[in-house]
Each structure stands twice: as structure tokens, then as C-alpha cells.
Amino acid sequence: MSRAKSPLADNTQAILRHWREAVPNDRLAHLVKDATRALLRALQMRLSAHSVSLGHWTFLRVLWEKDGLTQKELSERAGVMEPTTFSALKAMERFGAVTRSRMPGNRKKIFIYLTPKGRLLKAKLVPLAEEVNEIAIRSVKAADIAITRQTLLSIIENLARDEIETTVKEHRIPSTREWAERGVAIAKGKRGRAKKRA
Amino acid sequence: MSRAKSPLADNTQAILRHWREAVPNDRLAHLVKDATRALLRALQMRLSAHSVSLGHWTFLRVLWEKDGLTQKELSERAGVMEPTTFSALKAMERFGAVTRSRMPGNRKKIFIYLTPKGRLLKAKLVPLAEEVNEIAIRSVKAADIAITRQTLLSIIENLARDEIETTVKEHRIPSTREWAERGVAIAKGKRGRAKKRA
DNA sequence: ACTAAATTCTTAGAGAGCTAAGATGTTTGC
DNA sequence: GCAAACATCTTAGCTCTCTAAGAATTTAGT
Numbered sequence: 001m002s003r004a005k006s007p008l009a010d011n012t013q014a015i016l017r018h019w020r021e022a023v024p025n026d027r028l029a030h031l032v033k034d035a036t037r038a039l040l041r042a043l044q045m046r047l048s049a050h051s052v053s054l055g056h057w058t059f060l061r062v063l064w065e066k067d068g069l070t071q072k073e074l075s076e077r078a079g080v081m082e083p084t085t086f087s088a089l090k091a092m093e094r095f096g097a098v099t100r101s102r103m104p105g106n107r108k109k110i111f112i113y114l115t116p117k118g119r120l121l122k123a124k125l126v127p128l129a130e131e132v133n134e135i136a137i138r139s140v141k142a143a144d145i146a147i148t149r150q151t152l153l154s155i156i157e158n159l160a161r162d163e164i165e166t167t168v169k170e171h172r173i174p175s176t177r178e179w180a181e182r183g184v185a186i187a188k189g190k191r192g193r194a195k196k197r198a
Numbered sequence: 199m200s201r202a203k204s205p206l207a208d209n210t211q212a213i214l215r216h217w218r219e220a221v222p223n224d225r226l227a228h229l230v231k232d233a234t235r236a237l238l239r240a241l242q243m244r245l246s247a248h249s250v251s252l253g254h255w256t257f258l259r260v261l262w263e264k265d266g267l268t269q270k271e272l273s274e275r276a277g278v279m280e281p282t283t284f285s286a287l288k289a290m291e292r293f294g295a296v297t298r299s300r301m302p303g304n305r306k307k308i309f310i311y312l313t314p315k316g317r318l319l320k321a322k323l324v325p326l327a328e329e330v331n332e333i334a335i336r337s338v339k340a341a342d343i344a345i346t347r348q349t350l351l352s353i354i355e356n357l358a359r360d361e362i363e364t365t366v367k368e369h370r371i372p373s374t375r376e377w378a379e380r381g382v383a384i385a386k387g388k389r390g391r392a393k394k395r396a
Numbered sequence: 397a398c399t400a401a402a403t404t405c406t407t408a409g410a411g412a413g414c415t416a417a418g419a420t421g422t423t424t425g426c
Numbered sequence: 427g428c429a430a431a432c433a434t435c436t437t438a439g440c441t442c443t444c445t446a447a448g449a450a451t452t453t454a455g456t
Contacts, residue, residue, distance in 0.1 A: 028334065033234045033238065035350040036230050136226065137356070150342070156236045158334050159330075159333060
């Protein structure tokens with residue numbers, strides 16, 4: 001829909017110049033952020049031709065793998081907070097890609113199912129994402145991609161660990177149970193179930 | 199101010215689990231996005247103790263290097279669009295970190311200067327960013343960081359090039375001048391000046 | 397010199413994300 | 427068996443970012 005024109009391209013040019021000129025030491029965050037923007041932008045441009053937004057894509061991708069999940073589960077798998085999930089799914093329901101329904105036996109949980117329309121989008125949309133990926137890593141050695149992947153993973157992990165430690169320190173012992181959950185979660189990669197019983 | 203507590207940490211755990219479990223092929227974008235979130239979140243948590251938001255940080259960093267720039271220039275250096283710059287600077291002016299003023303000779307351009315308050319923040323804030331960076335890349339080999347940096351740069355570059363080519367194709371020859379600018383810009387990394395004269 | 401084009405700032409409105417807190421249900425512990 | 431604790435969905439409201447379009451001012455072409 002709103003395909004980018006010159007101002008955007010110019011802006012991207014500015015970013016590129018910027019990075020080619022000076023890449024000092026603390027700027028990793030900035031660089032990662034710009035890469036994210038470039039990737040999301042490329043994807044968004046392609047998705048918009050099918051009236052799908054980035055927010056929808058995030059959940060569609062999860063749902064194509066497995067639907068019939070609750071909003072909570074979807075939030076976890078998509079890696080976003082629940083209110084984000086809530087409004088995205090409301091919009092997707094309006095759009096006709098999913099249904100939200102309660103099941104007999106539990107009137108609180110809401111299960112999300114793809115509609116035929118939502119399911120059909122997969123064949124159209126996945127190739128677009130693959131195209132973006134192909135373009136993005138064109139000319140980059142597979143080994144370098146692997147290293148990048150691992151580095152990013154380490155960054156996420158390091159920061160997550162630090163956040164937990166910092167939070168614990170600030171809380172001054174935030175209940176043994178809470179601490180245990182966290183320790184377990186990071187040490188063994190246990191499922192969220194740890195949360196519900198300790 | 200709003201220091202993260204358990205829900206957040208849990209969420210980060212979910213993300214980590216997610217990445218440890220399955221890292222298929224197309225998910226680079228997703229991984230980069232999550233790394234961005236982790237980095238920005240860590241920075242934001244620290245900045246908020248000084249009542250500085252991420253949006254302000256973005257511009258402060260540019261201004262500490264050189265102030266007296268126009269909003270347009272600031273947008274380019276910060277890598278965001280002008281309306282974003284506009285509202286961030288308005289807020290920063292209200293906060294007392296910068297002044298926005300016209301100069302005799304040109305009543306259109308607005309020049310941004312740091313106030314003493316804005317200047318003083320540097321000594322407090324820069325160490326926080328360095329701390330985040332140190333934590334993030336802790337345990338990652340310097341060589342791997344270098345490769346990651348280069349890979350991300352290539353990704354940005356590849357996508358920018360593609361966006362330009364795609365846009366050109368769609369426009370069906372979008373005026374020779376425009377095309378030239380873009381070609382030149384990407385080929386030689388020329389300054390934005392190309393824009394104003396071709 | 398004066399209109400037309402280009403720049404720059406501004407306004408308006410939307411998307412995607414977050415936190416905090418409210419509502420509504422379900423479980424658990426006495 | 428019921429009150430308290432917990433879980434899940436929802437609402438409200440904020441941030442950062444973008445695009446599109448309007449307003450003001452400067453530059454350029456004839």
C-alpha cells in the first residue's frame with residue numbers, strides 16, 4: 001500500500017553512510033536496531049500488498065505451525081506481552097483470519113483458530129519472508145550468518161541474565177519461589193510451567 | 199522508573215527458550231528484532247533512573263558530538279524521519295535539555311542546541327550505555343562481534359539496495375535525476391548534497 | 397522581479413509495542 | 427465449601443516510529 005518513495009530511500013542512504021563512516025565501540029545496539037528496521041521494513045512492504053501488517057504476520061507465523069492456542073500461549077510464542085496479542089488478534093478476527101472462541105469447560109481461556117482465509121495466506125506470505133531473507137543475506141557467507149546468529153543469541157542471553165540478577169538485587173530477595181523459578185528457567189530452559197507451582 | 203519485574207523477566211525467558219529450541223532458517227529477522235528489544239530494554243531501564251527516555255537518548259548522543267544542527271540534519275544523523283525528530287525535540291525542550299531557535303538570516307530552519315542540563319547528562323548517561331554494551335557482549339569473542347557487525351551492515355546494505363531497485367522498477371523510470379541520485383548515493387556513499395542539485 | 401519549485405518544519409493519524417490496573421474466572425488451602 | 431490466591435483476558439494510556447499532507451519560507455528559472 002504505502003510503498004516507500006525517495007524520502008525513505010534517502011533516509012536509508014543516510015543510515016548507510018553513517019555506518020560506513022564511523023563505527024565506534026558502543027554502537028552495537030544502534031546497528032542492531034537499524035538492521036531490524038531494514039528487515040521489518042522490507043517485510044512490511046511486501047506484506048502490505050496482501051493487506052497483512054507486521055503485527056498480523058507475527059501471529060500468523062505461530063498459528064500456521066499450530067493453532068488452537070490461547071492468547072497467553074500465543075503471547076509467549078510470539079514473544080510479546082498480552083495486551084499486544086489481544087489487540088492484534090482482535091484486528092485479525094475483524095480481518096477474518098482467525099476466530100477467538102471459548103471452549104466448554106473453561107470460560108476464561110480464549111482459543112484462537114485460523115480460518116480458511118488465514119490458512120490460505122501461508123502459501124502467499126511465506127515466500128515473501130523467504131525472499132526478504134534471501135536478499136538480506138545475499139553475499140554473506142553462511143559461516144558468518146551462523147556466527148551472527150550465535151552472537152545475537154548470546155546478547156539476548158547475557159542481557160536476560162543480567163536483568164534477572166539486577167531485579168533480584170533490587171528486590172532484596174523477591175521471595176524464594178520467584179527466585180527459584182527464574183534460576184530454573186535460565187539454567188534449564190524449563191517451560192513456563194515452572195511459574196504455576198514451583 | 200518502571201523497572202521490570204517478574205512478568206518481563208519471564209517473557210524474556212520465553213524468548214530465550216524459543217530461540218534455544220528451534221532456530222530454523224528464515225528466522226533471522228525475528229532474532230535480530232529480539233536482540234534489539236533486549237538491548238533497548240536494558241538501556242531504557244538504566245536511562246529511566248535519570249528520567250531520560252530512549253527517544254531522548256537517540257538525539258542526545260548525536261548532539262553531544264555536535265549541536266547547533268537543524269532538525270533535518272538531526273533526523274539524518276539519528277536515522278529517523280522528521281516527525282519523529284520533531285516530537286522528540288519538542289519533548290526534550292520541555293524537559294530542558296535543548297533549545298530550539300531560529301537564526302537571523304533564515305526563518306525556516308530551526309537550530310538545536312544543548313542546554314547546560316543537556317550537556318551534563320553526558321557524563322552520567324554514556325557510562326550506562328557502555329555498561330549495557332559490556333554486559334551484552336560479555337563472553338563473546340571480539341572476532342565474532344566484528345563479524346556480526348559486518349553481517350548486519352551487509353544486511354542493511356543489501357536491503358537498501360533492493361528497496362531502491364524495487365522502487366525504481368515500480369515507478370517505471372522515476373525521473374532520471376532521482377535515479378541518478380540514488381545510484382550515486384549507493385555507489386559512492388556520497389553525501390545528501392547530491393539531493394540538492396544532482 | 398516574481399512565480400514555480402523545492403525545503404523544512406509541523407500537524408494528523410495510525411501501528412506495534414509496553415506497563416499498570418481492572419474484570420472475570422478458576423484453583424487451592426484451610 | 428468458601429475465601430483467598432492466582433490466572434487470563436481486557437481496558438487505558440503512554441512511547442516511538444512511520445506516512446501523508448499542510449504551512450511557511452527559501453531558491454531558482456524565466
